[in-house]
Amino acid sequence: MKRILVCVKRVIDFNVRVRVKPDGSGVVTDGVKLSLNPFDEIALEEALRIKERGEAQEVVAVTIGPADCQQQLRTALAMGADRAIHVVHDGGVEPLTAARAFLQIIGREQPFLVLLGKQAIDDDNNQTGQMLAALWQRPQATFASKLELAGTTACVTREVDAGLETLEVDLPAVVTADLRLNEPRYVKLPDIMKAKKKPLDSVSLADLGVVPGARVRTVRTEPPAQRQRGIMVKDCGELVAELRKRGVL
Amino acid sequence: MAKVLVVAEHDGAKLNAGTAKCVRCALGLEGAEITVAVFAADGAAVAAEAAGLTGVARVLRVDRPENAHALAAVLAPQVAQLAAPFSHVFGPSTTFGKDLMPRVAALLDAPQLSDVMAVESASRFRRPTYAGNAIVTVEVEAGLKIVATVRTASFEATPAGGAAAVESVAVNVPLPAHTRFAGVSAAKSDRPDLQSATRVVSGGRALGSAENFKLIYGLADRLGAAVGASRAAVDAGFAASDLQVGQTGKIIAPELYVAIGISGAIQHLTGIKDARTIVAINKDAEAPIFEVADVGLVGDLFAIVPELEKLLTA
Ligand SMILES: Cc1cc2nc3c(=O)[nH]c(=O)nc-3n(C[C@H](O)[C@H](O)[C@H](O)COP(=O)(O)OP(=O)(O)OC[C@H]3O[C@@H](n4cnc5c(N)ncnc54)[C@H](O)[C@@H]3O)c2cc1C
Ligand SMILES: Nc1ncnc2c1ncn2[C@@H]1O[C@H](COP(=O)(O)O)[C@@H](O)[C@H]1O
Numbered sequence: 216m217k218r219i220l221v222c223v224k225r226v227i228d229f230n231v232r233v234r235v236k237p238d239g240s241g242v243v244t245d246g247v248k249l250s251l252n253p254f255d256e257i258a259l260e261e262a263l264r265i266k267e268r269g270e271a272q273e274v275v276a277v278t279i280g281p282a283d284c285q286q287q288l289r290t291a292l293a294m295g296a297d298r299a300i301h302v303v304h305d306g307g308v309e310p311l312t313a314a315r316a317f318l319q320i321i322g323r324e325q326p327f328l329v330l331l332g333k334q335a336i337d338d339d340n341n342q343t344g345q346m347l348a349a350l351w352q353r354p355q356a357t358f359a360s361k362l363e364l365a366g367t368t369a370c371v372t373r374e375v376d377a378g379l380e381t382l383e384v385d386l387p388a389v390v391t392a393d394l395r396l397n398e399p400r401y402v403k404l405p406d407i408m409k410a411k412k413k414p415l416d417s418v419s420l421a422d423l424g425v426v427p428g429a430r431v432r433t434v435r436t437e438p439p440a441q442r443q444r445g446i447m448v449k450d451c452g453e454l455v456a457e458l459r460k461r462g463v464l
Numbered sequence: 465m466a467k468v469l470v471v472a473e474h475d476g477a478k479l480n481a482g483t484a485k486c487v488r489c490a491l492g493l494e495g496a497e498i499t500v501a502v503f504a505a506d507g508a509a510v511a512a513e514a515a516g517l518t519g520v521a522r523v524l525r526v527d528r529p530e531n532a533h534a535l536a537a538v539l540a541p542q543v544a545q546l547a548a549p550f551s552h553v554f555g556p557s558t559t560f561g562k563d564l565m566p567r568v569a570a571l572l573d574a575p576q577l578s579d580v581m582a583v584e585s586a587s588r589f590r591r592p593t594y595a596g597n598a599i600v601t602v603e604v605e606a607g608l609k610i611v612a613t614v615r616t617a618s619f620e621a622t623p624a625g626g627a628a629a630v631e632s633v634a635v636n637v638p639l640p641a642h643t644r645f646a647g648v649s650a651a652k653s654d655r656p657d658l659q660s661a662t663r664v665v666s667g668g669r670a671l672g673s674a675e676n677f678k679l680i681y682g683l684a685d686r687l688g689a690a691v692g693a694s695r696a697a698v699d700a701g702f703a704a705s706d707l708q709v710g711q712t713g714k715i716i717a718p719e720l721y722v723a724i725g726i727s728g729a730i731q732h733l734t735g736i737k738d739a740r741t742i743v744a745i746n747k748d749a750e751a752p753i754f755e756v757a758d759v760g761l762v763g764d765l766f767a768i769v770p771e772l773e774k775l776l777t778a
Contacts, residue, residue, distance in 0.1 A: 310566065378648055430604060
């Protein structure tokens with residue numbers, strides 16, 4: 216079966232104004248809206264489109280997280296994933312641990328393509344896809360804005376600092392999604408009902424033989440230095456004069 | 465004592481400014497001994513430039529035809545091989561470094577710290593999370609090799625003026641052929657580069673069309689500035705994707721940043737927090753961009769920008 220594996224992470228919704236706890240122990244998560252990482256939604260959407268074109272037969276979504284992140288896996292199923300795998304783990308995992316767990320899932324599922332988001336917008340690490348590709352010893356195409364399959368290879372356009380780069384990679388491969396790869400579909404109510412009946416398997420990191428690393432400890436969390444609100448000018452003349460005065464023109 | 469390997473970013477002919485910023489970051493480690501590695505098909509010019517960076521002790525030049533294009537899958541095993549005697553391996557937090565360094569870290573079984581913005585000790589660093597809304601101080605377990613990408617907007621480039629020795633080294637590791645470079649389309653322009661420019665003029669959704677976006681180019685040219693754009697402007701096709709400024713675009717720290725018709729979404733502000741002077745032009749006095757702007761002007765950009773251009777020409 217031609218299968219695509221998509222890694223989806225639950226994060227604080229991108230619309231939430233994240234606040235640091237006063238005691239510096241982390242960010243406020245109580246009562247805060249949680250969603251699928253936006254880049255992962257894009258990765259999933261791409262997998263669904265590939266399947267809809269007939270270039271894959273099954274889309275499997277996988278997440279690593281605590282028991283209650285099944286809700287986001289149900290969202291992935293409602294979007295159109297055929298099955299979901301929940302790697303149950305309380306607390307965060309380091310990217311290398313996540314990559315190790317995904318490698319084990321790959322061993323079981325044998326996908327020809329693994330899609331991830333380019334970064335999770337909580338820790339902003341931007342590491343997991345690259346690490347997974349290294350451990351799997353397969354190609355990686357990060358920051359993808361276009362993905363075309365052609366038999367045993369894929370052609371991927373990447374958003375790099377210099378412009379748009381195109382890579383040709385042999386399959387299987389790891390591709391990480393950038394914002395402009397596609398626009399994810401909205402989930403409709405009947406899909407949510409259907410998703411309840413789709414298979415969702417749970418495993419633990421231990422079942423996968425993965426020992427979570429805790430090699431990077433967060434000592435302190437602080438709000439960023441705030442910029443001061445500046446002055447308002449009333450016209451172009453004042454603006455130019457002000458900038459000259461400040462020595463920036 | 466910290467032994468730091470900095471992976472150079474370059475285009476085959478010239479060093480990218482990010483490399484000198486990595487060196488500056490590495491100099492923040494006590495007693496750092498800094499080696500720059502240049503992977504290229506022919507790295508003579510780039511290695512010479514790297515050798516001239518103040519603070520660099522040694523340059524390792526690895527020439528292989530496979531290194532003609534920076535492919536992470538091809539470079540990572542070479543970097544990992546060279547990294548053996550080093551305590552730290554740094555690369556810039558550009559698309560080059562973000563692509564490559566995690567692959568290196570996985571091969572080394574080392575943790576990676578992304579977007580390092582400050583050095584507190586050889587094992588303690590600060591980095592942004594949540595689009596810059598929470599700054600974390602992280603401590604890496606003692607005795608581990610540390611791989612990191614350096615947030616280039618947080619460090620000044622180390623100046624030229626050094627004279628390190630360049631050594632050609634052979635790295636004999638098998639390289640994969642499963643990943644092939646097929647091309648790059650870069651909008652060639654004579655304007656300053658967005659990431660290193662001292663002045664940047666950016667346009668947002670308010671410009672309304674690619675045609676209107678030329679207003680931004682006009683003003684930028686007047687100021688000798690690079691051009692940037694919000695995601696909304698890029699998504700709408702007004703500007704090329706490599707001009708996007710923000711959390712998922714470029715993080716920049718120019719002397720002057722002019723935001724025109726940009727609301728100031730958190731993801732955009734993340735990219736400009738370190739700019740020295742931020743100017744905002746927006747018709748909505750309540751736009752969040754004004755909360756961070758040093759100088760704000762409320763009004764219609766289609767009237768203001770042409771007038772500004774005139775004033776700056778006069
Ligand atoms: C995961 C994620 C990552 C993102 N990454 C980025 C990123 O890297 N960079 C980025 O920019 N965005 C990013 N965004 C998008 C961001 O949230 C905003 O949607 C985007 O920045 C809005 O762009 P804008 O300010 O141009 O458009 P708008 O928010 O629509 O603002 C347009 C502004 O123009 C003003 N205006 C309208 N007409 C005129 C006129 N005639 N004269 C003057 N002013 C006028 C309006 O008052 C308004 O303030 C990201 C979003 C997500 C979810
Ligand atoms: N705990 C997780 N569960 C599922 N996917 C994850 C997890 N952590 C990381 N990923 C995937 O890896 C991508 C990059 O994450 P990161 O390296 O943490 O920025 C995310 O967009 C997800 O696709």
